[in-house]
Amino acid sequence: MKSKTKMIHAGITGDEKTGAVSVPIYQVSTYAQEAAGKHTGYEYSRTGNPTRHALETTITQLENGKSGFAFGSGMAAITSIMMLMDSGDHIVMTDDVYGGTYRLMTGVLNRFNLDHSFIDTSDPDKVKAAIQPNTKALYIETPTNPLLKITDLKKMAEIAKENDLLLIVDNTFATPYWQQPIDLGADIVLHSATKYIGGHSDVVAGLVVVNSEKLAEDLHYIQNSVGGVLGPQDSWLLMRGIKTLGLRMEAAEKNSQQLVEFLQSHPQVSTIYYPGLADHKGHDIAKDQADGFGAMISFDVGSSEKADEVLSKVKYFTLAESLGAVESLISLPAKMTHASIPRERRLELGITDGLIRISVGIEDGDDLIEDLKQAME
Ligand SMILES: *Cc1c(COP(=O)(O)O)cnc(C)c1O
Numbered sequence: 001m002k003s004k005t006k007m008i009h010a011g012i013t014g015d016e017k018t019g020a021v022s023v024p025i026y027q028v029s030t031y032a033q034e035a036a037g038k039h040t041g042y043e044y045s046r047t048g049n050p051t052r053h054a055l056e057t058t059i060t061q062l063e064n065g066k067s068g069f070a071f072g073s074g075m076a077a078i079t080s081i082m083m084l085m086d087s088g089d090h091i092v093m094t095d096d097v098y099g100g101t102y103r104l105m106t107g108v109l110n111r112f113n114l115d116h117s118f119i120d121t122s123d124p125d126k127v128k129a130a131i132q133p134n135t136k137a138l139y140i141e142t143p144t145n146p147l148l149k150i151t152d153l154k155k156m157a158e159i160a161k162e163n164d165l166l167l168i169v170d171n172t173f174a175t176p177y178w179q180q181p182i183d184l185g186a187d188i189v190l191h192s193a194t195k196y197i198g199g200h201s202d203v204v205a206g207l208v209v210v211n212s213e214k215l216a217e218d219l220h221y222i223q224n225s226v227g228g229v230l231g232p233q234d235s236w237l238l239m240r241g242i243k244t245l246g247l248r249m250e251a252a253e254k255n256s257q258q259l260v261e262f263l264q265s266h267p268q269v270s271t272i273y274y275p276g277l278a279d280h281k282g283h284d285i286a287k288d289q290a291d292g293f294g295a296m297i298s299f300d301v302g303s304s305e306k307a308d309e310v311l312s313k314v315k316y317f318t319l320a321e322s323l324g325a326v327e328s329l330i331s332l333p334a335k336m337t338h339a340s341i342p343r344e345r346r347l348e349l350g351i352t353d354g355l356i357r358i359s360v361g362i363e364d365g366d367d368l369i370e371d372l373k374q375a376m377e
Pocket of ligand 1: 073074075076098100101141170172173191192193194195204205206
């Protein structure tokens, strides 16, 4: 099955009983039992819900895994994955992971003695050097936010195998439409489904897919014990979002390529970060491991004042955090998503005061160019 067809036909897509072509929203908490302990497979909706199950089956097939799990947010998904670890374990993580993941590791899970090292995982030698006797997992984000750094997932899978580590990949930016980390050797893939999978800025959700029965059993135990499950209504919204994921990704990427060309020709833009650019670090790896370069672009306009001016003048780009929606979004990492990182560290990482990040939507590309053009004048 080709990718676009898969977005429509993967998983559980309707209702056998009635012929409904959309999965019903089972807005229910408990299920009648025929006799004590004799049930239909559903006992209580934290443990399992048919609408959530349909979504979990769909994402499992999109990521080519064994089992899928839906959570109330991307962070609930990541936290549940971390619960697979034991106190005293150590994880090697991409250094510019999502801010919430950074906060979880340094402000919450550190209190449970779960140790971590933040490493530039785009350099496999640095990853190898960071492995300790108690290291249990590699946690990779690729591409990253906001510099779109690329990590070689096949290399990470080799390192993980050699050292008996779990390879965990946050696939939020690439989506299963462009990138399937399990095929490249990952054990666990996760999404903030709040972003591209939902796609309409109307749901907060997280998804996880694992590649073995053992991990499936362990993660279901955790999902049911910790309880951060996704509700049936939101599960349904994600299934609806997935139907157009292919179309949306294609359209947003096409717009991105147009915008990148415009930005390249603009005298006020110094640096552009986009994996589709031939001179982007990791371009060849991105080309090899993903079917598309995505729709996130960062570019430097030189100063915080200039960036503020652009942000205040745009009409079609909404000034907001988050990404991956049908509408284009614009943000200033130094003052928004990355404001909690000390300026010196930010500059070390390359997150300058004039760095603007855009999440390109599916509006008409010419309008988006026109808008950025007038905002930069
Ligand atoms: C947004 C995001 C998360 C967190 O997801 P929520 O749904 O906001 O909890 C995790 N990873 C990445 C890459 C994200 O962009």
